[in-house]
Amino acid sequence: MVEVIAAPRAAELLGRMAGRRVVVIGDAMIDEWIWGDVSRISPEAPVPVVAVREHTFTLGGAGNVANNLRALGARVAFVGGVGDDAEGARLRAMFDDLGVDARALVTLSDRPTTRKTRVVAHNQQVVRADWESTAALRDDDRRRVVEQVALSVRDADAVVLSDYAKGFLHREIVTAALAAPVVVADPKPANMQLFGGVTCIAPNVGEAARASGIAIVDDDSLDRAGRALLELLRCRYVLVTRGEHGMSLFAQGAPRFDVPAVARTVFDVSGAGDTVVAVLTLALAANIPAEAATQLANFAAGAVVEKLGTATASLAEIVELMEHDRE
Secondary structure (H helix, E strand, O other), X not given: OOOOOOHHHHHHHHHHHOOOEEEEEEOEEEEEEEEEEEXXXXXXXXXXXEEEEEEXXXXXXXXXXXXXXXXXXXXXXXXXXXXXXXXXXXXXXXXHHHOOEOOOOEEEOOOOOEXXXXXXXXXXXXXXXXXXXXXXXXXHHHHHHHHXXXXXXXXXXXXXXXXXXXOOOOHHHHHHHOOOOOEEEEOOHHHHHHXXXXXXXXXXXXXXXXXXXXXXXXXXXXXXXXXXXXXXXXXXXXXXXXXXXXXXXXXXXXXXXXXXXXXXXXXXXXXXXXHHHHHHHHHHHOXXXXXXXXXXXXXXXXXXXXXXXXXXXXXXXXHHHHHHHOO
16 A cells, blocks of 8 residues: 655655765756846847846756755765856856765866756746757767766765756766666656666656657556556666656556646746656655655655746745645
8 A cells, every 4th residue: 555645754754865965967057047028029020129137047957956956955966068168167166056066077178068048028938049069978078977977976875867868978877877776867768778777767758658659648558658668678667757647656566656746836847857856866765665755756846836947846845735735
């Protein structure tokens, strides 16, 4: 019988998760936000003119996973790549401000630091501009990264492999990461086979469909897709995030475990998957059962989507949402 987690129990479990050392490995990015208001259309072209009132930067991509882990009280180290540019220096400083050990960031001379610039007016994105390279790492750069991974995971409680398909992750890097006791991956479908042997993968429903080759249209096809991914990767768990339909956990030799979505209001789903991965990883590292970990991750995602932009969920916010849901 699966335990339904109540708020007091959740607070206890979340407390057990704090202090774990997690290494995040993946595509580091900067999210640049230009906030403003629109009151007219440009005379130069049929586009809105945004009167800028605020300009901010946040950690994006795998960096947002690190941010979520820190919000949950984890000790975090980061292995990734940055360009030899001003944005790379900015990203290092942002990690330092957050208290993330980023000494294993490797400077890559053949690409820029990935940056995504979003212009937001009246709480809606107007346009996004990306600076990035998606080419695979050069052999010498990959060797340097593998060395950093091997050093970083020696005393880790868990590893997160955060794949945004920017060419950073490679099977050699994954293999080095598997030395950790818990490895959770958030892979893109095209790269799915890189992640064989991990503890858990956490795709969204669209990614699960593409990776398995099974169109997910009902409960039966969802079940077949989840089981196919378990078989493909020989992993212990597959957690499929399903937006407004909640989440579904697949485990070897066990029935599917479903949880309903819990958000009271959805403002922005940006980065919610990173929050799920962060909570799931910490819970598994703390030897919390996967079904309980799924429930905690579900409520954390519910708290995050109620905020605009990539965000994090604190321990208190997760518990508060659980209390509200059980009323």
